[in-house]
Amino acid sequence: MGWDWTDADDIRRRLDDGADPESWSGGRPLHRAAVFGSPQAVAELARRVADVDALEDGVTALWEAVMSRKPDNARALAAAGADPWRPLLGGWSPGRLSLAGPTPELFPVPEGVFLTDAERAAAQEAHRLTTALGDFYYDGTGLACVAGIDAAEAVRRLQAAPVVDGERLEVLNELLEDLYAAYDMDESSQIVGVTSVPGGCVVTQPWGYAPQMPGVLARLSADTLCYGLYANPKSGNQGGIARHGRIEGWDLHPGGGPDENDTSKEVLASYLYQHNAVAYACAFAGLRLDDRRAVVGPPDVWVELPRRDYWSH
Structure with missing residues (x-):
């Protein structure tokens, strides 16, 4: 089996x-089909496994279907007995998470299960923000999103x-x-754009990682916080968190799935902004x-940037 699990x-x-319906390439076939398969393929595997709610990396196949925005696969799993x-x-x-997404009617909701006001507001803002940004190509872009200060x-x-002016x-x-020429120009590494936005400002470099360098994040985050992103064309999105002038998170994966030790708020954010x-x-x-002007330009x-060592801030 390759990527196509629809047949x-x-x-x-x-x-x-x-x-073996329980094992494929070190993982569970049902989990793979929940993300990459068809409802019919999911149903076929679900009736063959010993436990439709078996865990892989701490989650069930139904969780994977919900997280991947595959409502038909999620329904097939629920029909097969998944909880x-x-x-x-x-x-x-999986069910409560789906209430924050595009298919809140996915499962009959038991009495007493609901989103908090804060969770509902987060879901509404995620929909507004992702719609405002739209779809665009940002590989190679570096960003620093800074709270509470202007450009x-x-x-x-x-x-x-x-x-x-000048050179x-x-x-x-x-x-x-x-x-594309910027990748080979030493002069390009020091130039960044800065734009005021509601809530703070964005430092951007559409061709490089400068805004996400530790020394840049540390200086920007004095008495506040910022999130740095470099959309590395070779290895994927790389994130970093700076707060009060100190780096407190590095080698993060914004837009990826949640981790087993994530907080409730972090799991929700991973769901709402997956692949974004x-x-x-x-x-x-x-x-x-x-x-998306603050990201792609033209900035304010x-x-x-001054010439200095931004890696040992």
């Missing part, structure tokens, strides 16, 4: 020929100089004409962007 007849043939209301990560059950204060903290402006114009690292970073800092101001 129920093929899966049925493999199982009839002796394939929507079993608490799993961060105290969330002018961010520039002051970074001791950055506005790029307004540096020529370099900037070259970058904007060909972002930019929105996750903005939401973490409490930024309420109305569009282009500035050049």
Whole structure:
């Protein structure tokens, strides 16, 4: 089996020929089908396993279907006996998590199960923010989402100089004409854009990781917090958290799934912003962007960072 688990007849043939319904490539076939399969394939596997609610990495196949926004697969699992209301990560059950997503009617809701006002507000803001940002290509982009300060204060903290004329402006114009060329230009690494947004500001570099460097995050986060993101084209989204001038989280994976030890709030954020690292970073800092200009430009101001070691801040 590869990535395609949609052919129920093929899966049925493999199982009839002796394939193990409990194990595939170090994991559980039902969990894989819940994400990548069809409802028919899920139903075929579900009737063959010993426990439709067996755990893999702390979650059931039904959780995977809900997290992956596969409502038809989730319904197939529930019809096979999977429990929507079993608490799993961060105290969330698949059923209660679904109440915060696009299909709140997915399962009949027992009495007393509901979202709190804070959870409902978080879900509404996630829908608003992701809609405002829309879909766009951001591989190679670096961001620092900073709470509570505007662009002018961010520039002051970074001791950055506005790029307004001369040779540096020529370099900037070259970058904007060909972002791909920026990857090979040493001059590109010091230039960033800064934009005030509701809730704070965004420092962006559409061609590099400069805003996420520890020294940049530490300076920006004095008396506040910020979330740094580098959408690494080679290895995926890389996140970092800075608070009160100190790095408190590194090598994070914004837009990815939740981890077993995540808090309730972290699990909800992972669900609401799955596959949307930019929105996750903005939401973490409490930024309420109305569009994606602060990310992709043009920013309020282009500035050049002073030459210094930003990796050992």
